Amino acid sequence: MSDDTPIRRRPGSGRANDEKTQKSYQPYIDAEWGFTNHWYPALFSDELPEDHVEGIQICGIQIVLRRANGKVFALKDQCIHRGVRLSAKPMCFNKSTISCWYHGFTFNLETGNLDTIVGNPDDPLINNTKIPSYPVHEVGGLIFVFVRDDDFPDEEVPPLESDLPVRFPNSSEEFPHPLWPAAPSIMDENVVALGIHRTGEANWRIACENGFDNAHILIHKDNTIVQVNNWVLPLGIRPATDDCITLIEDEDGPKGLMQWLFTDRWEPILENPTLGVSVDGLNSRLYRTSVVLPGVLLVENWPEEHIAQYEWYVPITDDTYEYWEVLVRKCDTDTEREEFQYRYNTVFQPLALRGFNDCDLHAREAMQDFYADGTGWTDEQLVDTDISAITWRKLASRHARGIAPPGKGVQGGIKASSIRLRDITEGRSPGYYVDKITDINNFNRTSVKSRKT
Amino acid sequence: MPIAVYKFNDGVSHDLEVQADETLLEAAIRAGIPVRHQCRSGSCLSCICTTENDGVVMRPKTATSLLPSDISAGQRLACQAFLAKNDTVFFDYASDPKAPQTVKAFVNTAERVSDDVVRLELELADGYWLDFTAGQYVNMSPPGTAESRSYSMSSIPSELPKLEFFVRLLDFGLMSDYLRNQVKPDDIMTLEGPHGRFAIHSEALNPMLFIAGGTGLSPILSLIRQARRRKGRKPSMLLSFGCATSTRLFATETLELLEELTPTLTSKISIDDGSSDDYYSGNPISALLDSDITSDMSAYICGPPGMVASAHQYLTGLGVESGNIFYEQFTPTTESS
Numbered sequence: 001m002s003d004d005t006p007i008r009r010r011p012g013s014g015r016a017n018d019e020k021t022q023k024s025y026q027p028y029i030d031a032e033w034g035f036t037n038h039w040y041p042a043l044f045s046d047e048l049p050e051d052h053v054e055g056i057q058i059c060g061i062q063i064v065l066r067r068a069n070g071k072v073f074a075l076k077d078q079c080i081h082r083g084v085r086l087s088a089k090p091m092c093f094n095k096s097t098i099s100c101w102y103h104g105f106t107f108n109l110e111t112g113n114l115d116t117i118v119g120n121p122d123d124p125l126i127n128n129t130k131i132p133s134y135p136v137h138e139v140g141g142l143i144f145v146f147v148r149d150d151d152f153p154d155e156e157v158p159p160l161e162s163d164l165p166v167r168f169p170n171s172s173e174e175f176p177h178p179l180w181p182a183a184p185s186i187m188d189e190n191v192v193a194l195g196i197h198r199t200g201e202a203n204w205r206i207a208c209e210n211g212f213d214n215a216h217i218l219i220h221k222d223n224t225i226v227q228v229n230n231w232v233l234p235l236g237i238r239p240a241t242d243d244c245i246t247l248i249e250d251e252d253g254p255k256g257l258m259q260w261l262f263t264d265r266w267e268p269i270l271e272n273p274t275l276g277v278s279v280d281g282l283n284s285r286l287y288r289t290s291v292v293l294p295g296v297l298l299v300e301n302w303p304e305e306h307i308a309q310y311e312w313y314v315p316i317t318d319d320t321y322e323y324w325e326v327l328v329r330k331c332d333t334d335t336e337r338e339e340f341q342y343r344y345n346t347v348f349q350p351l352a353l354r355g356f357n358d359c360d361l362h363a364r365e366a367m368q369d370f371y372a373d374g375t376g377w378t379d380e381q382l383v384d385t386d387i388s389a390i391t392w393r394k395l396a397s398r399h400a401r402g403i404a405p406p407g408k409g410v411q412g413g414i415k416a417s418s419i420r421l422r423d424i425t426e427g428r429s430p431g432y433y434v435d436k437i438t439d440i441n442n443f444n445r446t447s448v449k450s451r452k453t
Numbered sequence: 454m455p456i457a458v459y460k461f462n463d464g465v466s467h468d469l470e471v472q473a474d475e476t477l478l479e480a481a482i483r484a485g486i487p488v489r490h491q492c493r494s495g496s497c498l499s500c501i502c503t504t505e506n507d508g509v510v511m512r513p514k515t516a517t518s519l520l521p522s523d524i525s526a527g528q529r530l531a532c533q534a535f536l537a538k539n540d541t542v543f544f545d546y547a548s549d550p551k552a553p554q555t556v557k558a559f560v561n562t563a564e565r566v567s568d569d570v571v572r573l574e575l576e577l578a579d580g581y582w583l584d585f586t587a588g589q590y591v592n593m594s595p596p597g598t599a600e601s602r603s604y605s606m607s608s609i610p611s612e613l614p615k616l617e618f619f620v621r622l623l624d625f626g627l628m629s630d631y632l633r634n635q636v637k638p639d640d641i642m643t644l645e646g647p648h649g650r651f652a653i654h655s656e657a658l659n660p661m662l663f664i665a666g667g668t669g670l671s672p673i674l675s676l677i678r679q680a681r682r683r684k685g686r687k688p689s690m691l692l693s694f695g696c697a698t699s700t701r702l703f704a705t706e707t708l709e710l711l712e713e714l715t716p717t718l719t720s721k722i723s724i725d726d727g728s729s730d731d732y733y734s735g736n737p738i739s740a741l742l743d744s745d746i747t748s749d750m751s752a753y754i755c756g757p758p759g760m761v762a763s764a765h766q767y768l769t770g771l772g773v774e775s776g777n778i779f780y781e782q783f784t785p786t787t788e789s790s
Contacts (some may be wrong), residue, residue, distance in 0.1 A: 006557035006559070006578035006579070006581075006641055007578060007579045007580075008559060008576075008578065008579060008639075009576065009577070009578070009579045009614060023710055024710060024713060024714075027714065037684070037685075123494060124492070124493035124494050124532075125492060125493060125494065128493070149684055151684055152684045152685060153684065153685050156684070156685030156686055249716075394713070397714055398713065398714050398715075398716060399716065401685075402684070
């Protein structure tokens with residue numbers, strides 16, 4: 001360094017945390033790009049048929065998935081050579097590798113090893129480098145990927161179940177549910193999982209905290225599925241005792257919290273005398289919410305008996321997340337499957353996953369600007385119902401296996417890149433999937449100008 | 454066999470016999486000499502070096518990214534270069550990226566956290582960096598003096614550009630006088646380092662024991678903060694930390710928080726004079742039970758020499774292998790003026 005007068009670094013991106021109150025969940029505040037070293041849903045199984053290649057992004061890590069001989073493989077979707085996404089124009093010469101379409105760097109699907117280079121088979125780099133690989137677990141019609149830091153060891157990858165909600169009836173004694181049957185798990189036999197996933201424009205934590213916020217019931221009172229069922233929701237639900245939340249922290253199990261809704265530990269609010277508002281003939285649907293790392297919501301007994309709704313808020317960047325809504329039901333016969341599918345198509349998808357939860361998408365987006373520059377975490381003024389969110393933040397801080405660094409060299413790392421701006425101008429918003437090259441002879445952009453002769 | 458001298462810009466050099474059929478890079482890798490490299494095919498220029506003589510020849514009839522003028526100026530690529538006769542090759546970078554250097558840092562905060570301890574937070578000035586390993590120390594000079602004292606970071610590399618220290622105030626002394634009377638935010642400190650071999654010695658999952666006396670907690674905190682960031686499962690960690698009196702005790706809130714965020718960490722806090730019921734009475738060794746100690750532990754000890762010696766004796770007596778006990782001794786600098 002020169003001997004010039006030292007100068008202060010430029011201030012960072014401007015977080016103004018009150019250190020004292022926030023230190024207990026500082027790791028959570030730092031996890032703008034998500035928690036790494038956890039299992040996340042990547043695709044529905046039917047989105048990835050044999051030999052198909054797809055590119056996605058989770059926690060600022062681009063990931064390419066390919067199915068070969070029925071098995072799904074996941075590698076970092078960024079060629080070590082010049083950073084090109086392998087998934088942009090899939091090229092596979094056999095069942096055990098994927099090649100980069102640009103210069104032919106060919107990677108082993110299982111290990112990520114550079115097996116060869118199409119036009120340079122004797123290069124010294126071959127077998128001396130690799131791209132990171134990600135463990136995959138496919139179950140119940142979902143493909144899960146263990147999104148890990150590059151140096152996370154294979155032998156310490158935990159089982160998928162440690163990142164899924166508690167299961168019933170195994171946990172029925174610990175968390176009794178006398179008012180509804182045991183909720184099905186995605187890991188159960190003969191379960192059918194039906195759902196959708198789509199991109200939301202908010203930070204993943206904002207989205208996640210909305211899912212189990214008991215005071216947000218107010219936004220749902222006019223939803224069609226509520227009205228058509230003649231459900232009458234309370235104005236709010238307040239914590240009534242100090243044991244209204246139970247921490248889920250078993251050593252090898254999932255880490256999260258269970259809320260004892262529809263017990264005397266939570267009090268439904270039926271009247272607000274200040275406003276002269278009251279609720280008559282309370283007739284709420286009975287449900288219960290729990291959340292576990294890395295941000296998996298389970299809504300038991302919702303939207304109908306024998307069904308559970310799972311939600312994930314998978315970080316894509318620090319301001320986009322992939323919102324997964326999945327309904328799980330045990331269907332032992334073909335008839336049951338057909339009935340579930342029919343009811344999903346005609347009722348649950350339009351009225352619950354879209355209608356009811358679209359309301360939540362509005363709310364999350366409405367919070368985003370407040371938190372986007374980091375100041376919201378300091379400026380928020382919380383009330384007693386927010387113990388759910390704060391307990392979750394502390395628990396997540398304690399048990400998260402890793403904090404994703406800000407995305408580097410990936411989509412969304414630079415917010416105003418020319419490609420992003422052009423895509424937006426052309427009506428494509430930043431999203432989850434790779435932008436594939438479909439017609440190699442046509443760089444199909446509107447900004448082409450030809451020279452008049 | 455001819456000998457190549459690999460010289461780096463920090464003055465370090467290695468003499469190595471290079472076989473006729475191996476490149477200078479292959480020989481360096483074989484011998485563990487830190488020559489930067491990537492493509493190994495003459496393209497990327499990572500392994501560029503210079504030579505003043507004609508002992509180093511490039512692979513014949515092989516295209517590389519060196520221009521003819523580069524070659525005549527003495528530039529070579531180690532991955533495509535062979536040694537024809539004894540020669541010296543020069544690499545224009547330090548042989549050890551963590552080699553000590555001198556950097557400038559601003560004071561962010563300096564707060565008295567007990568009767569005789571100041572918590573000092575610094576931030577490296579623009580353009581400076583300090584590549585260190587958790588547990589190491591620097592020589593620190595307050596503004597306006599070239600004299601320095603040694604202090605271990607309690608922070609970890611991932612918290613850079615911020616650095617945290619717990620500094621013990623002596624009755625008088627260079628740093629003590631400065632911290633007691635003069636320090637203010639935005640003061641500029643000079644740091645020289647990093648130094649020291651006190652560091653986490655194993656990535657294995659076996660249990661870790663930490664024993665800290667007084668500001669010996671500083672590097673121990675750094676080690677614990679680093680250990681809890683281990684990829685994969687976290688090792689079980691036990692910290693025994695002690696101070697002379699309850700008014701000299703510090704960092705209890707920091708430890709509480711660290712425990713909160715680290716399910717596998719437990720701590721025992723002791724004070725020598727037994728003046729508080731909240732803590733163990735005695736020193737950080739007497740606070741330990743024999744049952745706390747297992748022979749598969751790695752132990753990390755930092756504090757005054759007497760404490761380090763008795764901790765060592767205590768642990769080896771309980772079957773902890775000497776090779777798994779690591780320590781750093783803190784002794785105050787004797788003031789000459």
